[in-house]
Structure formats: C-alpha cells, structure tokens
Amino acid sequence: MRTISSWQTRSAGWLASNQQYRPCASRWTCRAVRSTLLPGTSSSRIRRMADLVQPKLINEPFSDPVLFLDFRFRRRALLFDLGYLTPLSAREIVRVSHVFVSHMHMDHFVGFDRLLRSQLYQATKLHLMGPPGLGDAVEAKLRAYSWNLLGVNSADLVLAVADWGPSGFVRCSQFRARAAFAREEAEPPQVPSGVLLEDAEFRVEAAMLDHGIPSLAFALQEKVRVDVRKSCLDRLGLPVGAWLTEAKRLVRSGDALDTKIAVGSRQVLLAELLVSHALTTGPGQRIAYATDLIYSPQNVANVARLARGAKQLFIEAGYLDEDQALAASKRHLTAAQAGDIARAAGVARAVPMHFSSRYLGREAELRREFAEHF
Structure with missing residues (x-):
C-alpha cells in the first residue's frame, strides 16, 4: 500500500493526510475517493468520456471478419484477425501494434501482406499472436519475397510472432528487416495463464476453439x-x-x-x-470476439467463459438453422446457435458477423434468427 503525502486540497476536508489507496483491476480503492457525488452534482451532469478502445468491424458481414480496436487519442490500434484489410487506411494500419490471428484460413490471414507493406519502413516492433503454426505461416510468407534491398541501414522493423496453446506459449520467434527477415528464436512473454498480452491499461485473453483445426477466440479487458x-x-x-x-x-x-x-x-x-x-x-469494458467454431459443448463453454459479462461480443453467425447439418459439416455456427451462446455468456450487446455468401439477399433472416435466440 502506498500513501499520499500531506497536501492542501482545494476542497478542504475531502482528503486526510496519509490517506491510503490501492489500485486494482476494476477500481481505485480510496475511502475519500469512494464517497458519493459532490453536493449539487447529479449523474445527468457527468460528461461521459469514450472508452479506452473503440471496436469496429471493418468489412461488411458477408466478407472477412476483422475487428479493428482503435485507441482513441492514441497512435495505437489492435486487430482481431487478419483478413481483407482494404477498408483500412494506411494511416490506420501503421498504428497497429498487435495482431491476434484466430487461425490461418485465407479469410483470416490474407491481410498479412498489406499489413507488412504498410509497416515495412517503420522502425517499430509488430506483434502477431495466434495458434500453433502461426510462426511457420509468417516465415513462409516472408520467404516468398526477396529482401536483398534491405540491410543494416534499413528501418528496423521487427515482427515478433507467438504461437499460443491452452498450456501457454508454444514457440516464439522474431523476424528483423535488417536481417532480411531470417527467423530467430525469442523468449515467450511472461503473462498469466490464458493471457496473450498484459498491458498497464488492458489485457488480451484467449480461448482455444475447435474448427477442425485450432482456432482462437479473444477478449480485451480494460482494467479501469x-x-x-x-x-x-x-x-x-x-x-x-x-x-x-x-x-x-x-x-x-x-x-x-x-x-x-x-x-x-x-x-x-x-x-x-x-x-x-x-x-x-x-x-473497464470487455470486448470479446469468437469466429469459426463448430457447435459443441466444449466450444460453447469456452466462448461463454471468455465472453462472460462482456460489453460487446462479436460472434460468427454464418448459417440459418434450417442448414444446421451443413453448418456442422463446415465446422461453423448457425445464427441461432450464435445467439444461444451470446445469451449464455450474459453479454450486454452481441454483433453477428461472418455470414455465408449462400445467404446473399437474406441478411435480415440471419439477423432475425440471431436476435430471437439472443
């Protein structure tokens, strides 16, 4: 416990000398701070400021699911998934510091080249985190190009790539522009179980899902x-x-x-x-993202646990329930199943996404089915 040294407050009596406080995950604990509103102040007079992070799906619902997490008033952003990035401006892409990839199907990874090209001449570290095999996929992408024009005088872009599984980080690698993106082994981040990124202001958590291959769901939790x-x-x-x-x-x-x-x-x-x-x-708000998973008891439990109490859940709802067998064969959810999961998680708001193109012209049916179950 730290203490506040004696000082004169502008409102006498609000704070005693050496008042103790304790910052925690969700709230500052301080006896003076936790008092009621100032006299004459009503909740209607509170100027509500924006959350730390503003999430937006950058593509229309029949396209690749990509969630852009924008830090307001900061030169920073995160990505949940790495599909089609064309709707993002170059200015937005260069702000991306971390990318969380659910799995390496093309519609979740095809944006890697645009991301790399936009950041190639930035002296920065770009973090990519995903399921086992992500490092191999990044290495294969990088090996497809010739890097003879890069050298010791090039911008020092570093790609830090981490493969993650339920037991923690499996393998971590880095690729430096000045070394022609040759693969180097790296130390894994020291973070709690189930956490991919621990920041002073937020954390990103993950859960493993079954999509026929490993697929990750993510949740960003603002600390305060x-x-x-x-x-x-x-x-x-x-x-x-x-x-x-x-x-x-x-x-x-x-x-x-x-x-x-x-x-x-x-x-x-x-x-x-x-x-x-x-x-x-x-x-702080919680934002969850889950896509590409078969409807199974384990997947339902994993998503519900990860998204529990989230302010927003972005979840795939690809098929109508009349095509439930087809959805299962493709290892995807129906809109009804997605709505059931969102309800079980107790989220405040759920956003269906990643609709199958077979339903072009029937978007309203997918949304209605999802809403009826949510």
Missing part, C-alpha cells in the same frame, strides 16, 4: 474505466484538453496519487482530480 465530470473540472478551474488523456492513463496504470500533471502553467495532483470527482472510475 475513467470518466470525466466537466462540472467538477469547472469547480477546479481546469479546462478540458489533451492533458486529460495523460491523466486518465495515469489512473488506469495505478500511478501514485501524488503524481503531478501539467495543465497549462499549473501542476495538478492526480489525487485532487480523483477526490474532487473530476475523474471517476469504474470497471
């Missing part, structure tokens, strides 16, 4: 949601501005409450923003 109350900022005489992005990052990361934040010519303590309720916290 941070909102801004405009009326409380006004009481402190603080403007809305870009400084709030840094302040919210500090809260999500669990930084010390006596951390100072520059606001114009002023220095404001992080604790002052929390105690005055200018910044409030709550559970």
Whole structure:
C-alpha cells in the first residue's frame, strides 16, 4: 500500500493526510475517493468520456471478419484477425501494434501482406499472436519475397510472432528487416495463464476453439474505466484538453496519487482530480470476439467463459438453422446457435458477423434468427 503525502486540497476536508489507496483491476480503492457525488452534482451532469478502445468491424458481414480496436487519442490500434484489410487506411494500419490471428484460413490471414507493406519502413516492433503454426505461416510468407534491398541501414522493423496453446506459449520467434527477415528464436512473454498480452491499461485473453483445426477466440479487458465530470473540472478551474488523456492513463496504470500533471502553467495532483470527482472510475469494458467454431459443448463453454459479462461480443453467425447439418459439416455456427451462446455468456450487446455468401439477399433472416435466440 502506498500513501499520499500531506497536501492542501482545494476542497478542504475531502482528503486526510496519509490517506491510503490501492489500485486494482476494476477500481481505485480510496475511502475519500469512494464517497458519493459532490453536493449539487447529479449523474445527468457527468460528461461521459469514450472508452479506452473503440471496436469496429471493418468489412461488411458477408466478407472477412476483422475487428479493428482503435485507441482513441492514441497512435495505437489492435486487430482481431487478419483478413481483407482494404477498408483500412494506411494511416490506420501503421498504428497497429498487435495482431491476434484466430487461425490461418485465407479469410483470416490474407491481410498479412498489406499489413507488412504498410509497416515495412517503420522502425517499430509488430506483434502477431495466434495458434500453433502461426510462426511457420509468417516465415513462409516472408520467404516468398526477396529482401536483398534491405540491410543494416534499413528501418528496423521487427515482427515478433507467438504461437499460443491452452498450456501457454508454444514457440516464439522474431523476424528483423535488417536481417532480411531470417527467423530467430525469442523468449515467450511472461503473462498469466490464458493471457496473450498484459498491458498497464488492458489485457488480451484467449480461448482455444475447435474448427477442425485450432482456432482462437479473444477478449480485451480494460482494467479501469475513467470518466470525466466537466462540472467538477469547472469547480477546479481546469479546462478540458489533451492533458486529460495523460491523466486518465495515469489512473488506469495505478500511478501514485501524488503524481503531478501539467495543465497549462499549473501542476495538478492526480489525487485532487480523483477526490474532487473530476475523474471517476469504474470497471473497464470487455470486448470479446469468437469466429469459426463448430457447435459443441466444449466450444460453447469456452466462448461463454471468455465472453462472460462482456460489453460487446462479436460472434460468427454464418448459417440459418434450417442448414444446421451443413453448418456442422463446415465446422461453423448457425445464427441461432450464435445467439444461444451470446445469451449464455450474459453479454450486454452481441454483433453477428461472418455470414455465408449462400445467404446473399437474406441478411435480415440471419439477423432475425440471431436476435430471437439472443
């Protein structure tokens, strides 16, 4: 437990000297911070800020499922799956830091070349994580090209590729542009079981599914949601501005409450923003993604567990229930089955996707069947 050193708050009595606090996965714990709204402040006067991550499916529902996870006000994005990327601009693609590949069927991996070409001259590290065999697939892609124009003076792009299974990382590799993308062995990330990426502000979890081949489902969990109350900022005489992005990052990361934040010519303590309720916290959103799986008890249990309580679940709903046998033979879900899984997971919102092209012109039927079961 860390403590806050004695300081004078702008609202006397809101914080005692040496008040203890504890950042945790879903909320800051501080007796003063957890008090009720300031007098005269109602929930209707709260200025709700955007979540840390904004998800969007970039393709229409009969095309490749690709979920673009955009970090607002940051130069960063993630991808769940690596299918057709043409709808993304080059500016969006170069922001991608991590790609999570469900499996290596073409409609989930064909976007690799565009991703590579967009980032080839960036001095950065691009992470790709997926099921066993992903490293071999990336190596095969890279070996298909000639890299004689790359050398020690090239931009130092590094592809860090991790193969993951239920027991953890199976093999990790890296490919450096300056070494003509020759494969090198790498150390696996040190993360908890079931986790692919552990960041200060969020984590990405995975579950193994059966699609005839291994296929991964993913969930992004924000550790803390941070909102801004405009009326409380006004009481402190603080403007809305870009400084709030840094302040919210500090809260999500669990930084010390006596951390100072520059606001114009002023220095404001992080604790002052929390105690005055200018910044409030709550559970972070959960975004889940599941595609390409046969309807089986194990798959249903794995998706329901991964997506439990998610704000949004993006789930394949490829076939009408009248074609249930065909869906099973293709190792896919029907819209009804997808709706049942979403309901079992208790998600707030479910988005059906990855419709079979055999139903072109019948999209409304797929959506209706999904909605009836969700």
